[in-house]
Amino acid sequence: MKNPLSKLAYCSNPDMHPKSNFLLNRATPDGSMARVRFELKNAKFPFYNPNILPYPAGSEYPYFGLVRTKSKSKSMYHHELAYCDLKWAETAVIGHTVLECAEPGMQLDFGEEWTSPDGSCVKHSFLALAQGQTDPRLFFSALGEPLMIFGTNGHHNCLGQFIVDLRVLVPGFDKKMHLSKVPIRYPRLTEIPRVDLEELEKNWFLMYDPLDSNKEYVHYDYLNRDFSPLINDSSLTTSRSSSRSIVDNLLVDYSESTKSANDIHQATNSLLVTLCDFPCIPTIHNTVLIEIVHLKLMHSLTLYYRRYVVVMNATAPFEILGRTENLMYAGTSLTEMVYTVSMVWDKDNFAGHEPWNEKIHGGQEIWFALKTNRAATNSMSADSLMDSSNLYHGWLNDMVLINFGIKDSDSGCIHVRARELLDCIRLAD
Template sequence: MLVFGYTLIKLSLDSDVVLSQTIRALKCDLPPPAISKEEPKKYWDPQFYGPSRYIPREFDYRRLSSLSSPNGSFWPINLGRKPGYNANVIPHPSNNKLWIVVVQHEQYHEEFDQSAELACNAAFVNGALHCRQDARPLPIERSIFGVCEDGLQFTNLRLGPRDARVFYGPEVPFLMYGSQSEYICIGLWIQDVRLMLDAFHRGRGLEVDLFRSATELRRINTTGPIEKNYFLFWDRQGTGYVHYNLWPKRSFAELQVDGSESEDMAGLTAHKDNICMRKLMPPVAQESESIHQATNSLSITMCKRDETDCVPNDWNTYIMHIFHHKGYYAFHGVYEPFVVLFKNSAPFDLHAISKKPFWVEGRKNLTIASDSPLYRKHPEYIPENHTEFFYFTSMSWKTHGQKYHGFIDDELFLSFGIEDARSGVIDVRARDLLDDLALGICFRHPVTTIVNNAIVGTFKFNGDTRPKIHELTWQQMDSYSKAGIDKIMNIGTSLLLNPVPYHDYVGAKSALLAFTRISATEQGAMNITVNMVSGGLLQTIEASAATPNEVFKTIETIEAITPLRD
């Protein structure tokens, strides 16, 4: 509805007309006008808003199937007697069979002077995530009275939270929501959500160091009347930041304990990020589409939790966020979710963006059964060839006790609203979101050369402690893509010439030698050179610390009698 009112303002309509039309729309008394799909020109009407582009943009999707539902479809969320949408789901703090659900209360056709967020403890029963008791409003501090002007006056009439996000930081969960602002029309507020939830005994006995009361997050140099859809993220040291905007240019700053403004940090990486986004962001039509921050963030390490050499560091760990390609076609919203990764240390530059949006199994074509409030009274206006409006609101790790950080093979929940009427959740592995990332252009310089060496990790040249062949198990190697590369350098080893107790190491290097020869033949035709350099044992590095000194003395003797050629 904020989009509705703000767009009417741009049409330069009388403020009283804007106010009355917006209130009618909130009650679903204002039908969308019938627009011919053959009509190519832009269409504006004082009774409603938006361009007349009829057919949504077509995408090639990455399909997401549930790990636990019987048919792979998402799990619907049953809230009890009060309807709600745009779900947030986080693990219950003490019961590993329950999850906390928070949704926006659907209040169409009702008195809407007080917006509300509903919450419950829920369990998976009979094909759905069911609230054990009817979802009830969160006891959120009452809004201040609004100072919205002109066509946004209607927001002064509706107090309370909207568009809430519930998410874990590194230690505690937070609630962030939109409401009347102290310095603009609508702003973002944050509070420690433990103080509102029975699952945390409403904060009794807890030390609350940050955001004990509702605190507005201010943004420096704000010019617009509405701020929304911020998300927080944390670096590896636990310092928090607020990400205000992703597109058309990024904006983020360090989080202040009192919510006050701090200097925008995005300028440090703006040039590189802008190049990355121009190349990798989905296309946007100016008259009907935009890019829209959607979920909270999570920290993810790009290797498997049980791998011995999988140790989180600045090279393998990123901040993950889901944004929407947001479009309105024939007055119906269609949002497509994409994932973005950026570095987890300053200057937090972009790393990768998914090539395809996600299609949740169970998403259907838009029909009267979709129960969209926009068409309940006017099913004749349902546009043809539209799919249901899915709005991603929340990411959370599925495992109880897991908060902000995870690994690529961990399970997570994606929660969403459907047509501003229903809620759903789907469980997937993190790698399901990251299988088709486009990243080469996001590096500071184009990738032209690949060097394949031993994996960075905990390998030691110590034959006494190495596992034997019969003790090993097979593991699947992750695939990789090569873009813009014209040189590949593989690192071999001189240990291939001697019997040594490093069967896995020399076996892999032998395979790499054969791979190098084959690749040089096949990829040479594509102007890609492939070579191998084989060195000897280095003295003394961490990996060779257990190698007897006699070995190095032998190497020195051989070196002394080996002539070198220029």
């Protein structure tokens, strides 16, 4: 079968540098990234690593935002998450575009906290204490659920990964998002399983197989790829395979004398994208999964990242098809640590086309199993499911909102078309 990326395996911009994808922001007048300016009463520590979800068209505010912060009790830091509704604004002095809180933010209340099991925190024993919530990832599932994966003290290891539906944590969020017909499958903090847990686990993300009733998989690692179905019973199977050289070859073999090191670091959630403009019909042959991965670079105590989109088959076992070159966000500095956190389709705030209508646009092969099987399984009407799956799936001419932290002290975001994000694809061997 012909690789679905074959039509994208070239640079549409003749001035594109062969080693980077330079991304301009379509939401700002000068094309530079927009800062995310957060406000919380009596806050003493910076906010960073923003997760932004768009509200439906016609909402009072365009976005919901969640950031990471911390507090200090005596000599211990406690990690916390805070949220607010976001609106567009401009800085008073220079006139830069920013997203800022419409009203002062609120801290998420998770209720109970716990310590890690005795003896599970070997490398850093202090992590066994109640750490709070770290490294949040907000995303829409293929069912349209607003989910959050985050890290906290594990039940079976030192620090683990948990999943929860944001609608049970944020008052009124269900109504604001118009998701009353979408079931809540994760009403409480649910620890995500894994065979052979590491002492510290972080930055997992979910993938959905649209031709297998949208079955969920957890993606753990890229090097020696490791993923498994997300299930709620005691059985767990893990698929492992060596990662393709298209990801491996990002690593540099540093000698010990250089004091430098590098690693592949998972970053964002996944999105489903059809490799043509709306309203071309999505099929298994033209639709792929994408996710942003980091090349984590360190010299002595200096840390920074390079960013790449990895492109995978839309169905299990999610074979890697290719990747982009280094993503460079306009307005960020090469001397700053810029960490990509999440990405989401932003179709309502930057509408490029009308919603899908099967009577006008035809059938959708890739969603056939989703409509017939998943809808029945979750007591949803097929039409409701198609509407909510639109939050996970998009086309090349749809807008993607990318959110990133800056030096663990600031936050930013950038809007790009999926076509621009996926320019200059390098195909796997």
